[in-house]
Amino acid sequence: MAFSEPSELTPIGHTGGRIFTSGGRSLVLEDDEIRLVSVGVDIGSSTTHMVLSRIVLERRDNRYLVTSREVTHESDVLLTPYRTGDTAGDTLDGEALREFFDRQYAEAGVSPDEIDTGALIMTGVAVRRANSRIIADVFSQVAGRFVSVSAGDALETQLSAFGSGAASRSEANGNRTMNIDIGGGTSKIAVCGDGEVQAVTAIDVGARILAFDTEGRVTRIEEAARRLAAEAGLELVMGAAPDADGLSRLVELMADHLFAAMQSGPTPRATADLMRLDPLPAGPAPDAISFSGGVAEYVYGRDQRDHGDLGLRLATAIRERVSEWGPELQVAEQGIRATVVGASQYTVQVSGTTIFVEPASLLPLRNVPVLMPRLPLTHEELDADEITVAVKEALQTFDSLPKKQPVALCYRWEGSATFGRLDAFCRGVAAGMAEYTSNGLPLVLVGDGDVGGLVGIHVNEELGLPTSVVSIDGLTLQAFDFIDIGELLAASGAVPVVIKSLVFPATAALGREGAAV
Incomplete structure (x- = not known):
């Protein structure tokens, strides 16, 4: 294989x-x-x-x-x-x-x-x-x-949208498709159009924020469940069976908050307190919706077993609201496995073959943040000093990262690749990144054209910099924050690149505590 x-x-x-x-x-x-x-x-x-x-x-x-x-x-x-x-x-x-x-x-x-x-x-x-x-x-x-x-919630939401087929259906049908991935702890909502994920959000609503034993006694209470139970007027006690009417109110409240998060525009305060990402931006309602994640198996009637959580009850409440909302309910290609299929199939790109790596033992590189400066590359004659300033300005957004962490500078080459233009570009980039490369870190350059090899050779030979160089091309990285660059593929000389986000939730709601790693 x-x-x-x-x-x-x-x-x-x-x-x-x-x-x-x-x-x-x-x-x-x-x-x-x-x-x-x-x-x-x-x-x-x-x-x-x-x-x-x-x-x-x-x-x-x-x-x-x-x-x-x-x-x-x-x-x-x-x-x-x-x-x-x-x-x-x-x-x-x-x-x-x-x-x-x-x-x-x-x-x-x-x-x-x-x-x-x-x-x-x-x-x-x-x-x-x-x-x-x-x-x-x-x-x-x-x-x-x-x-x-x-x-990261944003990455998982994107992957579930691709793995469920919502993104591809939006392109095939020429419409606005929403996918809601409901798991054990959270629900991830993605709006897709033209085959791409256009907006995402996530909320602390999931099937196993509350779990039970075979006798209906509570065995697990997540913080989201405590907050929702208080709102529903339900007392939760470990080892005790909750009041049936109160539990019904809790489930209905969960479905209400989920559907509030699915709407664009202003979000009710109680719903906002449960959000893990920013609310969906203002926009029209979706033409179609689909569900993935574990609860989707109940929504589509593929599973009716009680797994000791709120999944079956939540799915019933969701189906009632779907029929009243209006968008077409579509069947997702993947249910509980949507995210994991997305992870295996939609995170990888492969570079072009006109690349330069010196030494080859540098690879693989992992968890490399992508820097995307606004580089002045449209003129026939490039100005190295302007490029240096643009790179340094962009690096200010990375002040919180340790200087022992390599940074991948992503650029979009424009115009011809003459010696003069390459020389100005390479000198400008090298000077702008000197704060990192002077510490012994490699200069990592990622382009979307086919000049990666020329750029790498110029830095290595013409500038004679005492630094390792990874210069790859043929990639599009604007939607993600971090990349892994794999070892050279023997048959082609290209490298696999996994595009991802390693940013943990970092705002005030339940799931938003943590830091980038």
């Missing part, structure tokens, strides 16, 4: 660094087509699961574009395991997670070493720092060569 390593890699036209590289035993077909094995993993407060996919990318001019995505293995859905004896139920059971993933790889007939790329999405209690360390330890052993670790 993954490419075998060729006997050697032959740089074409350059002896140091890597530019337009092809494998010594690769065929032309292999250079024009890349096949990747990708894994998507979702570890949430309630459930954990994974999906393996095969992705085919074909070279179109200087870019590799995804032409085929195929799910090759869907794992069981595991109730996220917590350590025995942890009365708060907050600490993940790392050994149980490791056994689960080992079993899934075995059932799929795939070794972790065969994984080329992918993403791990963590939500809820999984993002807490102690659990992040547990997960990092687990995945250092079972994830394979190149899997990114990501967390």
Whole structure:
């Protein structure tokens, strides 16, 4: 499934660094087509699961574009395991997670070493720092060569929109499609149009903010449940069965807040207090809606079992409101697995082959923030000093990042690539990034055209800077905050790039506590 390593890699036209590289035993077909094995993993407060996919990318001019995505293995859905004896139920059971993933790889007939790329999405209690360390330890052993670790409501919302098919349906139908992904702890809302995610928000409404044993006694109370119960006039006590009428009021209130969050424009104060992201911007109502996440299985009638939470009750309340609202209810391509399918199939891009990496051992690079300065690149003669000023101004937004963290400068090349224009661009960028490269960090440049190799060579040879260089191209990164750059793919000389966000919620509502990592 993954490419075998060729006997050697032959740089074409350059002896140091890597530019337009092809494998010594690769065929032309292999250079024009890349096949990747990708894994998507979702570890949430309630459930954990994974999906393996095969992705085919074909070279179109200087870019590799995804032409085929195929799910090759869907794992069981595991109730996220917590350590025995942890009365708060907050600490993940790392050994149980490791056994689960080992079993899934075995059932799929795939070794972790065969994984080329992918993403791990963590939500809820999984993002807490102690659990992040547990997960990092687990995945250092079972994830394979190149899997990114990501967390964040905005990213998860985007992935569920793609994985559910809402984005593609908006393009195929030429309409405004909303997807609501309802999980155990949160609901993620995405508005899609023209095949893209145009707006997202998230709210602390989920099936397992309150959980019960087989006798109906409360076994888990999330902070969101306490707040909603107070609003509903319901007393919640661990180990006691709640009042039935009060529980009904709680569920109806949850559905009310969810539908308030689904509306654009001003948000009621009580709903705003539950929001994890900014409300949806003003705009027309959607033409169609779909649901994904665990509760979607109830919404579409695919599951009627009681899993000891509020899922079945919440789905019933949602269906009543959907029929009264007006937009067409569409069936999502994926339900509970929407986010994990999105993670395995929609986070990866592949660079062009006109790239430069010196030394090649620099890769992989992980969790690299993307800097997007407004560079003056339209004139026939470029001004190096103006470029330096633009880069330094943009870097001011990264003041909170440690200077030991590499930064990827993303640019959109315009015009010809003459020696003079390349020289001014490279001198300006190098001077602007000197604060980072002087500390021994590599100069990481990401372009959307096909000049990555020329830029890298110019920095390395003409400027003679004593710094490592990664210069890649053929990528579009404007919608995301962080990237992972994988090792060179043997057959093509390109690199896989996982696009993600590692920003934890950071505002005043329930889910908005934390910091970037």
